Amino acid sequence: MSHNPPRRYDKFPTVTVPGDHRAWSGADAWREIAARGTRTIVVDTYPGTDLPELKRCIAEALPGHRLLDVEERAARPIAEIDALIEANLTDDRVFGVLSHHTLRDFYDAERLAALATEVSSSGAPVVLVGWGAALVPLPERTLVLADMARWELQQRQRAGAPNWRCDNGGEDNLRKYKRSFFVEWRVADRHKRQLFGELDYVLDTNRSTSKATLITGNTFHRGMAAAASAPFRVVPFFDPGVWGGQWMKHVIGLDSDADNYAWCFDCVPEENSILLDVGGTVIELPSIDVVFTQPKALLGQQTYARFGAEFPIRFDFLDTMEGGNLSLQVHPLTDYIQDRFGMHYTQDESYYLLDCDDDAVVYLGLKSGTDPDDMLKALRKASDGGTSFPAEDYVNAFPAKKHDHFSIPAGTVHCSGANSMVLEISATPYIFTFKMWDWGRLGLDGRPRPIHVDHASRNIQWERDTEWAREQLLDQVEQIGSGPGWTEERTGLHELEFIEVRRHWFTDMVEHHTQGTVNVLNLVEGPEAVVESPDGAFEPFVVSYAETFIIPASVGAYTIRPHGSGVGRKLGTVKAFVRGTQTALPAALAQ
Numbered sequence: 249m250s251h252n253p254p255r256r257y258d259k260f261p262t263v264t265v266p267g268d269h270r271a272w273s274g275a276d277a278w279r280e281i282a283a284r285g286t287r288t289i290v291v292d293t294y295p296g297t298d299l300p301e302l303k304r305c306i307a308e309a310l311p312g313h314r315l316l317d318v319e320e321r322a323a324r325p326i327a328e329i330d331a332l333i334e335a336n337l338t339d340d341r342v343f344g345v346l347s348h349h350t351l352r353d354f355y356d357a358e359r360l361a362a363l364a365t366e367v368s369s370s371g372a373p374v375v376l377v378g379w380g381a382a383l384v385p386l387p388e389r390t391l392v393l394a395d396m397a398r399w400e401l402q403q404r405q406r407a408g409a410p411n412w413r414c415d416n417g418g419e420d421n422l423r424k425y426k427r428s429f430f431v432e433w434r435v436a437d438r439h440k441r442q443l444f445g446e447l448d449y450v451l452d453t454n455r456s457t458s459k460a461t462l463i464t465g466n467t468f469h470r471g472m473a474a475a476a477s478a479p480f481r482v483v484p485f486f487d488p489g490v491w492g493g494q495w496m497k498h499v500i501g502l503d504s505d506a507d508n509y510a511w512c513f514d515c516v517p518e519e520n521s522i523l524l525d526v527g528g529t530v531i532e533l534p535s536i537d538v539v540f541t542q543p544k545a546l547l548g549q550q551t552y553a554r555f556g557a558e559f560p561i562r563f564d565f566l567d568t569m570e571g572g573n574l575s576l577q578v579h580p581l582t583d584y585i586q587d588r589f590g591m592h593y594t595q596d597e598s599y600y601l602l603d604c605d606d607d608a609v610v611y612l613g614l615k616s617g618t619d620p621d622d623m624l625k626a627l628r629k630a631s632d633g634g635t636s637f638p639a640e641d642y643v644n645a646f647p648a649k650k651h652d653h654f655s656i657p658a659g660t661v662h663c664s665g666a667n668s669m670v671l672e673i674s675a676t677p678y679i680f681t682f683k684m685w686d687w688g689r690l691g692l693d694g695r696p697r698p699i700h701v702d703h704a705s706r707n708i709q710w711e712r713d714t715e716w717a718r719e720q721l722l723d724q725v726e727q728i729g730s731g732p733g734w735t736e737e738r739t740g741l742h743e744l745e746f747i748e749v750r751r752h753w754f755t756d757m758v759e760h761h762t763q764g765t766v767n768v769l770n771l772v773e774g775p776e777a778v779v780e781s782p783d784g785a786f787e788p789f790v791v792s793y794a795e796t797f798i799i800p801a802s803v804g805a806y807t808i809r810p811h812g813s814g815v816g817r818k819l820g821t822v823k824a825f826v827r828g829t830q831t832a833l834p835a836a837l838a839q
Contacts, residue, residue, distance in 0.1 A: 257500045257792050261481035262525040263474055269467040271529040277462035278309035281449060286390040288367055289313070291377040291451070292443060293394040295412035295432045296401040299378060301457040302394065306375055314370055319378040319413060322359035326413050329354050333431050341422050342679070342698050344430030346590035351380050351439040360384050379412065379436065382443055393443055394451040394460070397521040397534040398433060399485045399513075422698070429679065441540050441557075444469075454521065454532040461531055463524075469541065471524040471531075476542035476800045478786035479779045482520035482535040484796075487511045490689050490697070493571035495603060495669045499794065512565035514796040515768055516678060518558075548765040548801030550829035559676060560593070561747060561768045561824050563796040566670040569605070574663040575697065576611060576639055576685040578704045581659050585680055588703075595681070596745040597656040597674035600822060601648050602772055602794065605667035609645040610654050612662045613717030618642050620710050624701065627684050631699040637685040644714050646722060651772070651820070653749065655721045655742035659709035671770055671794075673741070673749055673824050682707065725751075734758045739822065748827045753820050757809035760799075760823070764831035767799040767823050769808075774819030778811035 272280045281289055291306070293299065299319070307315050323329075332354075336347045364385045367374045376384055382391060401409075405424045410417040412432055416424060447465035463471075486502055489510025496502050496509045513519060522535040536559070538546055543557040551560065566574065579595040586592060599610055614623075623642045630637035643661055648654070648668060656662050661684075664670050682704040683697060691697045712720075720742060729736040733756025740749045752758050753773075759782075760767070771777055771791050779789040779797070782805050790811055791797050799806060810819050 257794060258481070259484060259500070260523060261483065262523040262530060263471060263480050264525045265467060265471040265474055267470060269463065269470065269526050271467075271526045271531060272462045273529075274459050275305075275309040277451065277460060278306055280462060281390060281392060282310055282313070282373075284390050284448070286388060287373045288386055288389045289373070289375045289392065290381045290384070290386070290389045291375060291392045291394055292382040292440070293377065293379045293453075294396045294401075294440070295379050295436050296396060296404060296409065296428075297379070297394050297453050298457045302453070303377060305458050305460070306377065310375060312372065314372045314374045316363065316367070316374060316376050317378050318363065318376055318381045318384060321363050322355050322384075323380070323413060324354055324356055329413070336431050337427060341420065342426060342700075343589060344426050345588070347431040347434045349431070349435050351435050352383060354435070355380055355383055380439070390448045391443065391446050392449040392451055392462075393440060393447055394453045395440070395533055395537070396453050397532065398428075398519040399521065400454045401428065421693070437536065437540070444541055450533065452531045452533060461529060463526055463531055467526060468533075471526070472538050472541040473545070475522060475538045476545040477802055479789040479797050479799050479803070479806070480522070481795060481797050482515060482517055482522055483532070484512050484514040485520065488692065490691055491568055491572035491574055491666075493567035493569035493669070495567045495569035496565065508571060509567055510571070512567070514565060514770075515561070515563035515798065516676065518676065545802040546766060546800045548762070548829060550831070551765050551801070551826050554826065554829065555593070559766075560826055561766070562672070562674045562676045562678060563768055563770060563824070564672045564678075565602070565794075566599075566664055566668070566672055568664055568666045568668050568670075569603070571666055572689070573611070573665050573687055575681070575683040575687070576637075576643065576661065576663045577681045577683050578661050578708050579658040580680055580682065580703070580707050584707055585677070589680065591677055591680070593675060593677065593746075594658045595675055595677040596658050596741065596747070597672060598741050598745070598747075598749070599654045599656065599664055600671040600673055600739075600772065601650050601652045601668060602671045603650055603669040604648055608648040608668045609665040610648045610662070610668070611639065611643045611645050611665060612654055612656065612660065612721060613644050613712045613714060614661055614708075614710065615642055615644055616713040616715060618710070618713065620708070624705050627701045627704075630685055631701055636688055639685060644717055646717070653724070653739040655724065655740040655745065657742045657744040659707050660712050660721070661708055671772065671822070673747065673822065675745070675747065732756060746827055747824050750823045751820060752808070752823070753818060754808070755810065755816075755818050757807050759805070759807055761805050761833055762799055762801050762803050763833060764801050765825050765829040766801045767825050768796065769799065769821050769823045770794065770796045772820045772822050774810065774814045774817050776810070776812040776814040777808050777819055777821070780807050780809070781805070782807060
């Protein structure tokens with residue numbers, strides 16, 4: 249294992265909200281809201297918010313207000329909701345079908361109307377609280393969104409929290425996550441996007457309900473705009489796994505007492521947080537809020553036109569250093585993921601070797617001459633516990649070295665071997681993995697991890713054999729430009745994938761331009777670099793080794809050069825963007 253010690257790997261990056269803004273916490277937050285003088289306060293929550301604790305805090309801070317729980321008063325019985333979403337949940341432990349329900353489907357319209365009448369006739373000021381509180385038709389209100397990131401919700405579910413209005417705290421976490429991913433979060437995001445234009449306040453409930461921090465709607469929107477106009481990072485999160493390694497503990501500086509860390513999600517805005525610095529107070533919000541509120545500025549017009557308000561590029565780490573192999577797997581073809589799961593694009597991937605030991609391999613493509621029936625028979629026998637699956641008899645194991653880049657279009661059998669530190673540069677869908685063989689292991693919960701040989705069999709592209717993999721997926725580096733102190737290379741991805749990746753080696757300043765589409769980068773070599781605006785449009789942005797950072801489409805021209813301890817050294821970045829979404833360079837830059 250080689251080390252590239254960073255100046256610092258910032259685990260809690262922030263975005264500064266410009267201007268004079270303030271935040272309120274605890275009881276002060278509720279007194280600030282009440283001071284607006286509106287008789288009705290509507291607190292619409294994200295599903296997974298600790299509603300009993302939230303109600304307790306409101307009642308304690310605003311004893312003169314009448315507190316009404318919209319969920320108790322107007323939500324449909326959970327049995328009715330279960331029947332409504334039954335087809336979305338399916339019987340599978342992992343996979344469902346994406347919901348297109350709206351939150352109104354989960355509520356009784358007559359009871360919402362009756363609640364509006366009750367609020368209007370109340371002699372005391374009222375606080376309406378719960379997921380869907382904003383559905384109550386009121387002529388006047390102060391609207392508060394109690395927001396929360398998906399990663400925080402997952403931690404709560406793992407600790408025993410149930411799904412929304414369910415009595416399933418002790419249920420298998422994979423099934424709880426499935427209900428959230430395929431139904432609750434889709435409905436919740438659809439609902440809160442309708443609220444963004446009306447917000448008076450946003451409440452950060454991620455770390456504490458009793459000390460939740462409040463900002464105004466204007467401050468929220470200024471923060472989102474600030475993120476979409478300059479380089480920024482989302483808050484990475486780290487998770488252990490059965491194959492997890494030790495590299496991130498040493499290089500990034502994680503808990504040395506932890507058994508391992510398998511994953512780091514360093515750019516998955518659907519699940520990450522973003523930290524806003526509001527006058528010295530840090531507010532944590534879902535980073536997907538930037539995508540929802542600033543889609544054109546962040547993504548660019550053509551990327552937005554193609555994907556909608558969805559961030560299409562994912563960067564994450566897979567750490568198997570001193571660990572084990574990933575599960576042998578394949579991802580669904582686009583037609584299959586659309587037909588079976590309702591996703592409109594698929595989980596195309598690639599492995600960039602950030603670091604590795606001498607014995608590292610990547611399992612990729614089938615060995616020439618593999619008989620599909622024989623392989624599937626052996627996989628099914630192994631999944632039934634009858635025997636071990638001899639992966640090396642059917643799947644290529646290609647040697648891997650630092651800075652190799654392997655494209656993995658959907659339908660290609662693959663997995664990372666042990667003793668590798670992989671930067672995964674991929675399309676955003678991230679749970680659609682059909683595991684075929686997990687090397688006879690149990691999951692961290694002591695149960696076998698789900699195996700989906702039937703799904704896999706319908707998606708494996710059997711013609712992707714040894715020769716095809718060597719020709720199409722290995723050693724695809726092509727130099728496409730150079731100048732004083734820099735070289736630019738194209739490293740992937742495969743033509744069946746929509747992401748273009750460029751690598752720059754440099755000892756001096758390199759000029760970049762977003763050309764109207766979002767760029768995602770990682771400093772893959774060297775301790776430290778700085779991103780700057782040629783015309784001072786944003787403050788210099790320092791990045792350290794292994795940090796992933798986002799350059800919004802709106803930025804346009806930017807430069808990257810060695811900085812601090814990186815000066816005098818050869819540095820490397822990889823940059824990903826969506827093919828076919830770049831606009832022409834300005835004439836002055838194109839010459």
